[in-house]
Amino acid sequence: MPTHPEPHQMLREIHEQPQAIRETLEKEGPNIAEVASILRERRPAMVILAARGTSDNAGTYLRYIVGAVNGMVVAPAAPSLLTVYRSRMQIEDTVVIGISQSGKATDVIEVLEASRDLGAMTIALTNTADSPIVQTAEFALLTHAREEKAVAATKTYTTALAVLYQLAACWAQRPDLQESIYEVPAAIEAVFADLEPHIASRSERYTFMDTCTVLARGVNYATAKEIGLKLQECCLINPEPWSAADYMHGPIAALQPGSPVMLLAPQGPSLGSMLEVARAVKERQGEMIVFSDDDEALSDARVPMKLPYLGQSYWSPIVIAVAGQLFAYYLAVHKDLNPDKPRGLNKVTLTY
Template identity: 40%
Template sequence: MPAMDYLSYHMYREILEEPQAVARMVEMEGDKIRGLARILRERDIDCIVIAARGTSDNAAQLAKYLFEYINGVPVSLAAPSIYTLYGARVKLDKALVLGVSQSGEGLDVVEVVKHAREAGAVTIGITNNEGSALARTAEHTIFCRAGEEKSVAATKTYVTQLMAFYMLSFEWAGRSDLLGELSRAPEYLDRVLTMEEGIREIVPRYRYMKECVVTGRGFNYSTALEAALKVKETCYVGSQPYSVADFLHGPIAIVEEGFPVFVIAPPGKAFPNFMELCTKLRTRKAETIVLSSAPEILDISTVPLRIPFELEEVLTPLVYITPMQLFSFHLALVKGFNPDRPRGLKKVTVTR
């Protein structure tokens, strides 16, 4: 398929829009987020609760690591049914409660935020829809500013949700060093998009792939979750996400010769675990597809996907997801599927 034909797909165009979406969010939401950080510093926040579903819940996994590591505040991922089905009243008067929804119309997420606000929590809605129920319900809002996302499979809204979490965490902690590096996010996203040709060349190798594992650890556990979801949604592959630590504790037993394992492996504190995993997978003759900027792990992979720059480990989820979005898009086409219209799915899923 000629490259020009890719632009007829919403998903492809929206992946390419990620650098601009992130830049727009910084410009339009930066002052508001700095104001929210001042409010949080004035409040005695002793816990954070995040309500989300689907892709937004994967973004929330990164937020858990960020707020605990950068801000030192424990984070719980909400179980919305506690509120929506069981009618529980939870003590949240010293909590920050974040509702995260691309559409802002997830009834269960909105209800968690509603109960939290009534209980005296600081509530923030993160959404791409300014007129949404979430925006009306939360005390404060952060808008993703991604522009309309037409593809069912979320891409640019996921990246802008991550950006919202980064900006809020770093501003709250007063981390000017990390904020400076974060300001280069559009540049890093532009550079990672240059990996597309190499990704497109390897995709036919996986045309008949029926199952795979996607692994990450630490900050990039969220990347493994979201990458596996994209492969499921667009390619109908049974992709299972794991923390490397969990995978080594038992599930690695499923791996036999030729079994595909994706490894999201940026340099950092988790890197020795990635090296251990890849070494063990090599002895099993697994098919390892490794995303990293580190030559030592790329050299022992079956298919290396080199990230063309190094980045602080904490920031890597923002850019390591984009190659997997591109992989999912191109694999769907090779398999004969329309990545914009996954079967049985729609853009807004309403659950309660």
């Protein structure tokens, strides 16, 4: 396990996530419930998402959690239709959710502003209370992750997922789901206690890896994309995150023997299909790194990463994200890179 006189900021922020999620649920809970109540009153026909980078990966989670729990269609916004082509979209009966950790994402703010002018309900999700996105949207939801100094987002991703989960649960009036999310901080702490030392040591095997595949299905597809992004930012490699179903429709043909394949395969509705994909990868002699709480899924792995029990939860992507962040962090250290300062990146990126 790598040692340093002082831990990197990224590692400190990874370890802050249990408390950040607790604070977010406690402080933002009443506001989440109020916004959910308004959603039930207004009964939007669909949800439109505007986000970039890690926030867009959180939006992928929104697509699955709202679809699964609320039966709603979530579509990604095409910002240029509103900001460049000035199209007058017929979105009066929709809710537009803009996600930006900094609250400064210019094109996301423009989408919210234009959507509000066109009669849509608008919601901002951010970690920054006094930011432009809060002033633009009709309603604001906050993560309470406190300042995030490392360039690679960690706690702002997981707290955003916690807010989106609880919004879906409150919107659907599902007290069982609303209570279940409070299990997440303890599950993350179990990852630190039981899995982190294993990740720190086994990740060294991939020091010279320059590409890999990250696979998941359903709610965990968001975290597959987010882990891929962390590997790009911190480790300067080129991962390919895929929905496992899409992967089987062509990309698997390019898999070479010995190529690393990371599978996110917790117990739950998608486990059966993930096991099928694992068998296909094994037949092609891919080297599997498996994050799972299921013994059968772990049995085929070259590098098994045993997670705490996650069961059938919709919140498993939050816990798995933390394990993936740790993998990216320790791999960056093995590669002698500084994970706090990815090459050529800034904490806030503005696009128009």
